[in-house]
Amino acid sequence: MSEMDGKGHAVVIGSGTAGLSAARVLARFMERVTVIERNWTPHGGQQRPGILQARHPHSLTPAAEAGLEHLFPGIGHDLTRAGAVRIRIPQDILVHGPTGWLLPGKTKTSLLSAGRDLMDAVLRERLHAEAKVDFLHGHEVVALHPGRNHTITGVWTRARSRGTPKNPGPRRLLPAQFVVDASGRSFQAARWLAELGYPRPVETVVRSRASYACALLAPPAGHISSWKSLLFTAAPGTPSPQGQLTLVEDGRWSLSLRCGQGTAPPTDHAGLIRTAAALPHPLLHDVIATAAPLGPVHTCTRTDSHWRHIERLRHWPDQFLVTGDALAGINPAHGHGMTLAIHSALILEHTLKRHGTTTGLSHQLHRTLARHIGATWRQNTRTMQPTADTQNKPATWRERLTKRTATHTETTTTTDAHTAMLLPEQTQTPTPHSPLDPRAPRTART
Numbered sequence: 001m002s003e004m005d006g007k008g009h010a011v012v013i014g015s016g017t018a019g020l021s022a023a024r025v026l027a028r029f030m031e032r033v034t035v036i037e038r039n040w041t042p043h044g045g046q047q048r049p050g051i052l053q054a055r056h057p058h059s060l061t062p063a064a065e066a067g068l069e070h071l072f073p074g075i076g077h078d079l080t081r082a083g084a085v086r087i088r089i090p091q092d093i094l095v096h097g098p099t100g101w102l103l104p105g106k107t108k109t110s111l112l113s114a115g116r117d118l119m120d121a122v123l124r125e126r127l128h129a130e131a132k133v134d135f136l137h138g139h140e141v142v143a144l145h146p147g148r149n150h151t152i153t154g155v156w157t158r159a160r161s162r163g164t165p166k167n168p169g170p171r172r173l174l175p176a177q178f179v180v181d182a183s184g185r186s187f188q189a190a191r192w193l194a195e196l197g198y199p200r201p202v203e204t205v206v207r208s209r210a211s212y213a214c215a216l217l218a219p220p221a222g223h224i225s226s227w228k229s230l231l232f233t234a235a236p237g238t239p240s241p242q243g244q245l246t247l248v249e250d251g252r253w254s255l256s257l258r259c260g261q262g263t264a265p266p267t268d269h270a271g272l273i274r275t276a277a278a279l280p281h282p283l284l285h286d287v288i289a290t291a292a293p294l295g296p297v298h299t300c301t302r303t304d305s306h307w308r309h310i311e312r313l314r315h316w317p318d319q320f321l322v323t324g325d326a327l328a329g330i331n332p333a334h335g336h337g338m339t340l341a342i343h344s345a346l347i348l349e350h351t352l353k354r355h356g357t358t359t360g361l362s363h364q365l366h367r368t369l370a371r372h373i374g375a376t377w378r379q380n381t382r383t384m385q386p387t388a389d390t391q392n393k394p395a396t397w398r399e400r401l402t403k404r405t406a407t408h409t410e411t412t413t414t415t416d417a418h419t420a421m422l423l424p425e426q427t428q429t430p431t432p433h434s435p436l437d438p439r440a441p442r443t444a445r446t
């Protein structure tokens with residue numbers, strides 16, 4: 001299928017990173033795309049309800065940014081013009097690891113840091129400019145519509161009245177030739193499909209006992225520093241908190257503290273300061289003690305990683321794809337969730353380019369996505385999160401080796417400049433190959 005001869009209507013459930021990226025791809029291949037979002041979306045980068053994690057600082061990895069540039073050329077420029085802050089690694093970031101300060105050096109790696117609402121608003125703006133894409137805000141998808149020969153041929157939606165979600169409108173069918181579920185962690189399609197007689201996918205869950213508290217702060221008047229971000233990490237498996245303070249849009253600081261071992265996160269500013277005082281170095285505490293709070297403290301305790309193995313199912317409807325956190329949600333410790341969502345859209349693009357919306361597309365896509373997710377999953381749940389309970393299974397020799405290598409790298413970063421440069425690359429490259437890389441796995445063979 002070429003990009004120009006698009007036919008049919010595609011529906012995307014959810015307007016988070018996964019939904020907006022998928023909508024961009026579908027607009028190249030289909031006649032029309034409708035993005036359905038249950039929440040009313042304010043103009044610009046103002047806060048919108050629905051994405052609880054949006055109150056927490058988000059940064060785009062270089063791999064995520066490269067993926068977005070492919071989908072929305074010039075997006076890096078749009079984001080920085082809207083206020084996102086480019087943070088060069090390690091020049092703009094002071095990192096204090098379990099054994100001391102990371103040695104300074106230079107790489108070409110950088111992160112884009114901004115509030116999640118700002119990032120989504122910039123992507124939405126680009127899609128609003130596309131004639132083929134419509135948004136249906138304030139509408140919730142409540143069921144899938146089955147077609148003949150195990151296909152999904154539409155979604156049932158219901159309008160939500162502003163401010164009073166208890167008075168929903170009547171159900172309405174929106175026919176579609178292709179449906180993408182990007183509804184994030186509130187994914188419900190497994191239940192909807194079970195009601196239609198399909199089996200539920202097996203789910204792998206890796207428990208995490210970490211929780212987060214975050215707040216926006218105003219730096220003290222006239223504050224000048226050589227850094228844009230401070231990062232304090234703790235030794236794996238210890239109950240010590242970790243902390244990050246990062247410059248975001250409008251010159252504000254976004255503070256995020258991570259509490260381990262089931263410790264409840266602080267819920268007010270006094271608690272934030274107390275938790276920061278327990279970090280292994282006083283700098284972050286001293287800096288935030290001089291800053292002014294710009295709003296409430298937000299907490300997040302849903303940090304488990306989960307992966308729904310749709311690729312293992314023999315019976316799953318065609319023309320229906322699940323992507324983003326709805327398919328696999330990864331512990332936020334290393335901020336790889338948006339990268340995975342964007343790369344999944346790139347895989348959708350490769351597959352549609354090669355095969356179009358032919359029979360068997362869903363199965364093929366879910367198999368390819370599973371291979372891609374697998375690499376990120378292993379890196380995040382075993383190497384990066386050694387404290388997580390990996391379903392109480394004893395570690396394999398490969399897991400023990402990767403864990404030891406990661407610990408060795410972390411401890412050597414304070415004494416060896418070469419290793420210090422490797423660490424950011426290791427943590428910011430979520431998969432061995434990005435889907436933009438010609439060596440990356442493309443579509444699964446059928």
Ligand SMILES: Cc1cc2nc3c(=O)[nH]c(=O)nc-3n(C[C@H](O)[C@H](O)[C@H](O)COP(=O)(O)OP(=O)(O)OC[C@H]3O[C@@H](n4cnc5c(N)ncnc54)[C@H](O)[C@@H]3O)c2cc1C
Pocket residue numbers: 013014015016017018019036037038039049050051053056057058059060061139140141142182183184185186187212300302323324325326329330332334335336337338339341
């Ligand atoms: C504390 C924390 C910090 C994080 N930091 C980072 C970071 O720095 N970098 C990074 O890359 N990732 C980070 N992540 C992960 C990242 O937030 C997620 O991976 C990402 O939001 C997934 O995007 P998504 O589009 O799949 O889901 P979401 O962003 O959750 O979007 C889902 C959308 O679907 C809508 N929706 C749901 N159900 C329906 C329905 N039935 N009908 C219509 N609409 C519906 C919702 O309202 C929502 O808008 C962090 C996560 C957490 C918890």
